[in-house]
Amino acid sequence: MAAKRKKVAPVRDLNLEWEKRTLDSVAFTYRRFPIAMVRGKGAWVWDANGKKYLDFLAGVAVNCLGHAHPVVTKAIREQAGRLVQISNYFHIPSQTELAEEIEKRSFTGRVFFCNSGTEANEGAIKLARKWGMEHGGRYEIVSTSNSFHGRTVGSLSMTGQTKYAEGFGPLLPGIRFVPFNNAAALAEAVTEKTCAVALEPVQGEGGVVVPGRDYLKRVKEICRGKGALLIVDEIQAGMGRTGTLFSYEQMGYEPDIMTLAKGLGGGVPIGAICARKEVMETLGPGTHGSTFGGNPLATATALAVIREVSKPSLLANVRKQGDRIRSFFRKLQAGAGAGLISDIRGMGLLIGIEVTREGPEIVKRALELGLIANCTAGNVIRLVPPLNITSKEADTACRILQKAMGL
Numbered sequence: 254m255a256a257k258r259k260k261v262a263p264v265r266d267l268n269l270e271w272e273k274r275t276l277d278s279v280a281f282t283y284r285r286f287p288i289a290m291v292r293g294k295g296a297w298v299w300d301a302n303g304k305k306y307l308d309f310l311a312g313v314a315v316n317c318l319g320h321a322h323p324v325v326t327k328a329i330r331e332q333a334g335r336l337v338q339i340s341n342y343f344h345i346p347s348q349t350e351l352a353e354e355i356e357k358r359s360f361t362g363r364v365f366f367c368n369s370g371t372e373a374n375e376g377a378i379k380l381a382r383k384w385g386m387e388h389g390g391r392y393e394i395v396s397t398s399n400s401f402h403g404r405t406v407g408s409l410s411m412t413g414q415t416k417y418a419e420g421f422g423p424l425l426p427g428i429r430f431v432p433f434n435n436a437a438a439l440a441e442a443v444t445e446k447t448c449a450v451a452l453e454p455v456q457g458e459g460g461v462v463v464p465g466r467d468y469l470k471r472v473k474e475i476c477r478g479k480g481a482l483l484i485v486d487e488i489q490a491g492m493g494r495t496g497t498l499f500s501y502e503q504m505g506y507e508p509d510i511m512t513l514a515k516g517l518g519g520g521v522p523i524g525a526i527c528a529r530k531e532v533m534e535t536l537g538p539g540t541h542g543s544t545f546g547g548n549p550l551a552t553a554t555a556l557a558v559i560r561e562v563s564k565p566s567l568l569a570n571v572r573k574q575g576d577r578i579r580s581f582f583r584k585l586q587a588g589a590g591a592g593l594i595s596d597i598r599g600m601g602l603l604i605g606i607e608v609t610r611e612g613p614e615i616v617k618r619a620l621e622l623g624l625i626a627n628c629t630a631g632n633v634i635r636l637v638p639p640l641n642i643t644s645k646e647a648d649t650a651c652r653i654l655q656k657a658m659g660l
């Protein structure tokens with residue numbers, strides 16, 4: 254008699270099941286990895302099948318304190334049980350406190366809150382144009398090539414990479430582009446019609462490009478000389494990412510307008526337009542608004558986040574781990590990685606490792622090996638981990654990436 258076989262239930266691939274359902278229901282505007290993420294703790298996340306990954310993308314430079322940080326979780330929980338949304342027809346204490354906190358720590362005198370990076374940049378364009386109209390009828394904005402400022406039409410018009418705008422024209426008129434990191438070209442482009450110069454102090458999506466030492470100081474002088482405002486988009490480079498709360502602090506100048514989002518809410522959507530008091534006073538009641546902007550949930554969370562991120566020990570960790578990772582890859586570049594690694598760039602934990610080939614494949618292999626990173630501007634592997642990673646986590650990520658590079 255044949256022995257009875259035990260029935261084994263087929264193993265469900267939950268990642269695959271989610272992939273099928275997503276493709277059947279969600280707009281196909283992102284090429285996604287075939288993985289569904291369900292849980293996170295610190296710098297680690299788990300997929301639907303239970304596999305663990307070291308997250309060096311952090312929601313694309315958003316989860317500055319990692320996943321499920323107790324300070325963030327507590328702020329969300331407490332505020333969710335008290336008041337989530339109320340209109341801007343009322344004063345919102347956490348909104349006021351967050352504005353005060355940003356003002357205490359920056360050049361800013363007034364803050365307008367919104368919900369994302371692109372919305373912050375849209376508002377900055379409106380603010381600069383209205384200010385310009387009141388200062389001699391200025392309306393032109395000078396932006397830089399290779400920049401990224403967001404996906405809505407105004408921000409897209411200011412973005413110096415044509416691929417993002419294909420098929421969506423005509424875009425906003427009155428925007429000129431000059432090469433990034435070229436003060437002479439900028440000086441020529443800024444005229445008495447210019448209301449503002451807008452740029453990222455470190456280009457993120459454009460391939461982690463850090464400008465020369467005095468570039469931003471020069472940009473500010475040019476703006477001042479021609480009576481134009483300087484808008485800096487600190488959406489990716491701000492909130493501790495480069496080792497100071499805002500990256501401009503390390504570059505010897507102060508902007509007139511700064512936009513924030515990404516790390517500001519530690520994962521909860523929030524954006525901000527921060528400006529000198531006299532500049533923001535251009536916008537009076539009814540000139541700009543946002544239903545959700547600055548709501549109690551987002552601002553109470555961001556308040557907890559900014560207090561945590563501003564701690565000198567956390568900012569010191571950003572510099573330390575950034576240097577550690579860059580020096581690992583510099584050593585690799587000097588040795589086995591000589592033909593593959595062409596450049597290592599960045600400030601703090603905004604890191605770009607440029608390779609001569611196969612950037613997207615390296616990222617894919619790293620993912621299989623348990624490390625999340627991404628590839629931008631062709632062949633630049635970008636690492637933007639949580640700001641509180643440990644040396645051990647930094648080393649683990651470096652070793653996985655080295656292996657994924659085949660080195």
Ligand SMILES: Cc1ncc(COP(=O)(O)O)c(C=O)c1O
Pocket residue numbers: 313369370371372374401402403404453457458486487488489490514515
């Ligand atoms: C510098 C910069 N500005 C603006 C944005 C747009 O932000 P959001 O995606 O929140 O609209 C991004 C997003 O990557 C960015 O890196």
